[in-house]
Amino acid sequence: MTTANLRLMAVAMLAFATSVSAAPGGGDAAxxxxxxxxxxxxxxDTPTFVLRKGWDIGERHRPQDDFSQLDIPRMEDGGLDAAFFAVYLDQGPLTPEGYERAHQRGIMKAVAIREAVLKHGDELDLALTVEDAHRIVASGRHAIFxxxxxxxxVGRDLSLLPAFHALGVRMIGLxxxxxxxxxDSATDDAGPKWHGLSDAGRELVRRANDLGMVVDGSHASDEALDDLIATSRTPVxxxxxxxxxxxDHPRNLDDARLERLAASGGVIQIEAYSPYLVATPRDPPERADAEDSLLKKLGITSLGEATPGQKRALVAGVRALDQRFGKPRAGIDDFVAQLLYALRRVGxxxxxxxxxxxxxxxxxxxxxxxxxxxxxxRLILAGYDESDIAKIWGGNVLRLVERAQAAGKSR
Ligand SMILES: [Zn+2]
Structure with a gap:
C-alpha cells in the first residue's frame, strides 16, 4: 500500500490497456x-476492499469500476493459488493513543480477512504453514496467508506481537x-532517524523470529535492510x-544489496507499482486540489461510500487527471525487465x-x-524452465516461510 493518493486509490490508473496476448511463444503450453x-x-492490499461495506471477494469486479484487482473469480482466471493479504495501516501518531487506535484497527483488519475467508470456505482457506498452503491448493481452493x-x-508493547501471530500473521514488515x-523508511523526507533499525526494531525482529514469522524488508531504508539481514535469524x-x-528509486534495491540479500538466502519479490518501474515526478499540489474538486462534484468524501455509478465516475475522473497532469504509467515490459534483471543477477x-x-x-x-x-x-520466452518458474511463482516464498517456522519457538 502506498499513501500517495490513497483516498482515491488513484495511483497510475491511466489507460486500462488490455493484456499483451498476441505475442509469440508460450501459448497453450505456457x-x-x-x-x-x-x-x-x-x-x-485486498483487505482494504474486504473491509468495505458491500464489497464481496466472491464477486467479480473490474478495475474500471472500482479500482479493485483481486477477487475469487479473477484468482481463478489468473491461476493465482495463494496470496499474502496485508494487514496494513497508515503511519499515524507515535503516541499511546495513536498506537492503541492502530492496534484496534489492525486487529479489526485481521479479523475481517478471517471472516472473508470463512465466508468463502468453498473457495478460500487461511494458510498458517507451508503444509496448509499445499493442502488447500490440492483441494482446489486458494490459500490466503x-x-x-x-x-x-504492534506498538511499543511487543507483547502484542503474539496476538497478531495468533490471528494468522506469518510475515511482518517493520x-x-x-x-x-x-x-527508518526508504522514503521519509526527513532522512534517517536511526540509521537502520532502532533497539525496539531489533527486538521486534528477534520476537518475530521466535514466533516463526518471515521478516519483510520492503519499505525499509538501505541501512535498515542491512540491519534486518544482520539481525534476523532466518532469511529476509x-x-x-x-x-x-x-x-534509481529509494524503494528499489542496488546490486550490492541484491547480492547480499541472495547470499543470506533471502528473496526479492518484484512489484508492479508504476513509480518503482518508470521515473514519476511527484504530484503537483494542484493535483490534490483537482482530486478534492472531483470528489466534491461527485458528492462523496471517499471511494468507500460511493455508489457503483459514483465509483465508475471516480475511476474515469482519476484517469482524466492522470492524463491532464501527464503522469507516466509503466507497462508489463517494465515489470518484466526488472524481474529478468533480478533473475539474471541473483538467480x-x-x-x-x-x-x-x-x-x-x-x-x-x-x-x-x-x-x-x-x-x-514471458519467463518461458526468457528461457526459464518449469522448475525455475515454480520457484519464482511460489517456491521461494514457501521456502522462507518454512525456514522461519523451523527456526521459531512456536508453530
Ligand atoms: Zn507497500
Missing amino acids: AAMHRRVLTIDSHV MSMENAYP VHEQNNDFA ILSHSGVRALL PDHVGIGSDFDGGGGVAGLEDVSDYPEITR
Missing part, C-alpha cells in the same frame, strides 16, 4: 505450466513510508520491491512476484490478477 505451478503473490505491512499496530519507532523477504539498476532461487495490487500496483498489461499467465509466458 498456460498449462502456469496452472501446474503453485503461484503466490507475496503482497496485496496474512502479513503485516508496517509494525505500527516500517512504511515514514520512519517509525522500529526502523522483500515482499514488494524493485531493482535500482533499472530505476531463480531469490526472485519472485509481489504485485501490490489493491495498494497502488498495476501497470498496462498487468492490470489485475487475471493477467498473471502472461508473466509465466
